[in-house]
Amino acid sequence: MHFSYLLIAALFSPINALPASSSYSAPAPVSRAPGLLGLTDGLGKVVDGLLDRIHDETEELTTAVLALLQQLDEVVPTATPTSIEDVATILKGIAGAEPTTFIESVVSLAKNGLGPGSFEGVFKQYSAGSNSENNVNEREPSKKLYPSAGDNDAPYSIDEETLRAAIYIPDTFTYGEKPPVILVPGTATKGGLCYEANLAKLLTKEDYADPLWLNIPGWLLESAPWNSEFVAYAINYIADITSQNVSVIALSQGNLDTQWALTYWPSTRNVVSDYIAVSPDYHGSILLDFLCPKLTEGIVGCAPAVIQQKYNAKFIEHFRSVGGASAWVPTTTVYTGTDDVVQPQHGTNASALLGDDRDVGVLNVELQLHCPLLSPALVGTHESLLWGQPLQVLIKDALTHDGPASIERISDWNDACSMLAAEGLGVADVVGTTAAVPVAFAAMFLYDKKVLYEPALPAYAA
């Protein structure tokens, strides 16, 4: 059975009936910009590989796939959300009391009508405009940033034109009149996809923040050190052309990449005032095994960045051994104990927990531990923090004071915790934020340069 087609159909056409039989044919290929996911030529290959894999995989995977298929067979959209309360109820139902797995969340989201309306064109949609990785940023820096902005910086492996083109600067950007904030997306997303319906929309209206974002080629599925080069270059480029310190807000893997950039491009540390980490995974996650199953010889398996984010990955081990588990600049981390992608995410074992060995100032906010009146709808999933009010008030506090945020300083903290969604966001924004999950899943699934083993670390880190 072409389970992948069923999966894709279920994810992207949740309102329509699933294809009735295996005679269902593939969606028409969409055109794509060079350098993007190999959707056109990659799809057939990926599907064939998956079909082989279903026969060859470990029993564990077979069981998981069968369970998934069964769930997908039962997918009937049960709701078309019309209010934030509806969305909140759906997410609350998905999250339940226990952490759920990513895959279960994806199925549930599809079932509840929270996903892009159609598969065709999804990748096209997310490779143009505000998701483009081919941006023309004409302003030349006042000093040399490439090949190196500082004597101790690691060498770039990516050319400057590509690094600069990944920076998306919206029309609203003031080039230094307001403090710049670089938004770094998470695995299998683009900056626009990740942030336009939440932080970009909200921060643009504020005088303490001037958001722009990164659209990293390969959707952060390439190796994490490679992705980090874009973060390092963007920090120095934006600080230079605005003559301002920058702040960085990142989601999920975007945080590993930001910390790696701060670690290996020390010039960046001098120009970052604040770093706010949303659902970071500084210790990887134990929940990624389904996405990176053990593979038999000759069957190509998993995106480099996904393998590197496994709990015991060599990359994670190295990252932590060179100081990545402790802050380099004033840092505020915000995360949910019931994260459906990153676990463990609670207490002293939380993957998001950042130390302060260098005494630069860190605030770790596991929401459940700091919010007595936490709205349960807010914290069920990896990305739901983005549309919640607690993150917005923490960002405001961090950006308007020296050092990280301080909950004691935030007078409306308890109100923020109990709100369903951030002030200024509507139901379309909440759905738009949540829709990034099935898109991310599809991007991961369709990524056509999968590897069997974790890639080697770059020479500068070896």
Ligand SMILES: *[C@@H]1O[C@H](CO)[C@@H](O)[C@H](O)[C@H]1NC(C)=O
């Ligand atoms: C810029 O950031 C650095 C590093 O965090 C900090 O030491 C410095 O005070 C900041 N400068 C300004 C003008 O905020």
Ligand SMILES: *[C@@H]1O[C@H](CO)[C@@H](O)[C@H](O)[C@H]1NC(C)=O
């Ligand atoms: C942290 O993880 C270790 C090893 O898995 C476990 O033994 C310990 O109970 C955990 N601690 C907390 C506070 O969850």
